[in-house]
Amino acid sequence: xxxxxxxxxxxxxxxxxxxxxxxxxxxxxxxxxxxxxxxxxxxxxxxxxxxxxxxxxxxxxxxxxxxxxxxxxxxxxxxxxxxxxxxxxxxxxxxxxxxxxxxxxxxxxxxxxxxxxxxxxxxxxxxxxxxxxxxxxxxxxxxxxxxxxxxxxxxxxxxxxxxxxxxxxxxxxxxxxxxxxxxxxxxxxxxxxxxxxxxxxxxxxxxxxxxxxxxxxxxxxxxxxxxxxxxxxxxxxxxxxxxxxxxxxxxxxxxxxxxxxxxxxxxxxxxxxxxxxxxxxxxxxxxxxxxxxxxxxxxxxxxxxxxxxxxxxxxxxxxxxxxxxxxxxxxxxxxxxxxxxxxxxxxxxxxxxxxxxxxxxxxxxxxxxxxxxxxxxxxxxxxxxxxxxxxxxxxxxxxxxxxxxxxxxxxxxxxxxxxxxxxxxxxxxxxxxxxxxxxxxxxxxxxxxxxxxxxxxxxxxxxxxxxxxxxx
Numbered sequence: 355x356x357x358x359x360x361x362x363x364x365x366x367x368x369x370x371x372x373x374x375x376x377x378x379x380x381x382x383x384x385x386x387x388x389x390x391x392x393x394x395x396x397x398x399x400x401x402x403x404x405x406x407x408x409x410x411x412x413x414x415x416x417x418x419x420x421x422x423x424x425x426x427x428x429x430x431x432x433x434x435x436x437x438x439x440x441x442x443x444x445x446x447x448x449x450x451x452x453x454x455x456x457x458x459x460x461x462x463x464x465x466x467x468x469x470x471x472x473x474x475x476x477x478x479x480x481x482x483x484x485x486x487x488x489x490x491x492x493x494x495x496x497x498x499x500x501x502x503x504x505x506x507x508x509x510x511x512x513x514x515x516x517x518x519x520x521x522x523x524x525x526x527x528x529x530x531x532x533x534x535x536x537x538x539x540x541x542x543x544x545x546x547x548x549x550x551x552x553x554x555x556x557x558x559x560x561x562x563x564x565x566x567x568x569x570x571x572x573x574x575x576x577x578x579x580x581x582x583x584x585x586x587x588x589x590x591x592x593x594x595x596x597x598x599x600x601x602x603x604x605x606x607x608x609x610x611x612x613x614x615x616x617x618x619x620x621x622x623x624x625x626x627x628x629x630x631x632x633x634x635x636x637x638x639x640x641x642x643x644x645x646x647x648x649x650x651x652x653x654x655x656x657x658x659x660x661x662x663x664x665x666x667x668x669x670x671x672x673x674x675x676x677x678x679x680x681x682x683x684x685x686x687x688x689x690x691x692x693x694x695x696x697x698x699x700x701x702x703x704x705x706x707x708x709x710x711x712x713x714x715x716x717x718x719x720x721x722x723x724x725x726x727x728x729x730x731x732x733x734x735x736x737x738x739x740x741x742x743x744x745x746x747x748x749x750x751x752x753x754x755x756x757x758x759x760x761x762x763x764x765x766x767x768x769x770x771x772x773x774x775x776x777x778x779x780x781x782x783x784x785x786x787x788x789x790x791x792x793x794x795x796x797x798x799x800x801x802x803x804x805x806x807x808x809x810x811x812x813x814x815x816x817x818x819x820x821x822x823x824x825x826x
Contacts, residue, residue, distance in 0.1 A: 380553055380576070381492045381504045386546045387447065387484040388508040390454050392515020393539045394423060394477055395633050396658060400523025400651055404532040409467045417764045422471040424760035426478020427485065428753050434486035435749030439600075442563075443491040443556045446483060451550055453480035454543035462537030477539075478756075486752045490744065493736035494556040495576055498804040502672035502733050509729035510665045515542075516633060517658030524651040558741060558805075561590045589806035590741065600746035609813045610743050616796060616818065617735045617751030623789045624731040625758035627688050628782035629723040631766045632657060632716065639716065645709070653713065660717045664724035676801040677730050681793045684726020689786035691719030696779030727789075737800045740809040798822065 398420055406416055437446040457477030464470035489508050496504040519535075526535050557576070560569035566587070573583040603610050632639065640650040671680055694715040739747030769778040798821035800808055811821040 378504070380495055381507060383546075383549045383553060384447065384488050384491050385508040385511045386542065386549065387450065387488040388511030389515040389518075390451075390539055390542050390546065391481050391485060392512035392517075393519045393542065394458070394481060394515075395512070395630070396516040396519025397523060397535045397538070398423075399633065399654055400520065400527055401532040401535040404527070404530055404535075405467075405470065408532070409470075411467055413767055415467050417767055418471055419467065419474060421760045421764040422474040423478040423481065424756050424763055426475035426480075427482035427756035428478075428760065429475075430479040430482020431486050431749050431753040431756060433479070434483040434752075435745045437483070438487050438490065438559075439562075439745045442559050443487050443494070444550065444553050446487045447491065447550045447553070448547065450480050450483035450487060451543055451547035453477070453483065455540050455547065456480075458537055458539035458543060462533045462540075482752070482756060485755070486748060489732045489736045490748050491553075491556055493733075493805070494558040495554075497577065498802060498807075500673060501737070501805075502677070502730075502801065503669045505733045505736055506665070506669045506672050506729035509724075509732055510662070510669060513658070513662035513665045513724060513728070517655065517662045520651070520655040520658035524655050527651050557586075558590055561587070561594065562741065589804065592806065592810075594741065600743055603740075603743045604746060607813070609815055610740060610747070612818070613738050613740065613743075613812055614747045614750050616738055617747055618754045619792065619796065620731045620734055621751045621755040622758050623685075623792065624727045625755060625762055626782075626785050627685070627723055627727055627789065628692060628762070628779075628785070629688075629720070629728065630759055630762050631782070632720060640713075656713075657717065657720050660720050661724045661728075664721040665729060667725040668729045671725070672730060672733065673801060676799050677734055678793065678797055678799045681726050681730055681797065682790055684722045684730075685786050685790045685793065687722030688719050688727075689783045689790070691715045691722060692779045692783035692786060695719070696776040696783060699779065700776035734797065734800065737803075737805060737808055738798070738812060740813055741805075795819075 402416055402419065405411060405419065409415075411419070434446055434450070437449060441449075453476060457473055457480050460473035460476060461470060464473050489505050492505050492508060493501055519538075522538055523535050526532070554572045554575060555568065557569040557572040560566075560572060569590075570583060570587060573586060577583050577586070604614060640653040645653055668680065692715075695712060698712050698715070735748060735751045766778070769781070773781065796818050798808075798812075798818045800822060803822045808821060812818075
């Protein structure tokens, strides 16, 4: 990665000029946590059928294998909230990287369904810790003008991980090597563990712990401008005058409760779009469309490619168009994609044109998610929580993400059997249409606003849709 950080990854001339090299490099390295997360999401889709054959796993056991990781992640999030406040964001990322290595290695060596479920719970702990800490850390070191793009890089790394997993699944499938599919995550985990040792501590966390001189030095290293650093430190000081922290602040301050509930809603929106149905069960969906075994896996790799490519669009647009319009557009696209796929399944899947249309609608849905709800929910959740309650608020929203993710993962095969194939996809289409309304009514536009300005408006009781619109 070159000295301009994200410019090397995105090719964005805007980021190349605007993002200080040190901050870009730091955020890029922290976002490698997303790469490992994406690998873990993707590998199970190709490995699941091979695991079922080797262990003669029932449908319930297969759903349990998928859901075990989400259960571990839901438990890992509150642990991460405590660790990130007491030990700091950097040390928490080290712990997460270590658990990635242990969990993925245990998955590869599992000798039974029970051992595999236990190993995936450990892997889930790593993911819960990392998905909590990495976006939070990136948001706290980023400048306001580029924060949306920098946090979106985390989601880009997730999509790169998913694509890598799908391609490796397709290749390893020729050898029925599901253990290699699951164990491959250990290698980037080792690289990340080494790299994270060189990350600076979050300046905002240092200020929260009363270590002002260290925070100033960290900001100077990240920003390179003494005048801007002094102003940023003053704004953080003003944030810290807020009384209470975490649960105490939640109980005493209705505006903080509003921020927490907004984060919870956003994570429910992201998960119940149905995207992880596609990620976990893509080969099964391609099977419904009539594709043969290896064609399903390469079709799944195509899904990963579209997912990654569309995320570049989000990085390019998020700090230009803003969060709200992109979210609304993406949710509408997803609703149309799911509704159309359900209609084709209802009419009966033929060959040729029907298969092509089904794949096109599925890819349309994936693209809609990748340029909207995928990255932008993480961006918004990292922006809307006040400093004093940030660990608590993001812990609540990230835990919601994994609980919702688990519900989606364990219910899809059952929904197909009980509700029916077209009706299942129509259900997700209806949910996406509902989410368009929720975003329009409740989600603020935070483009170009400092974290301190967002907090001042939110904690001052400004209506959600009006945040940032009034003069400071």
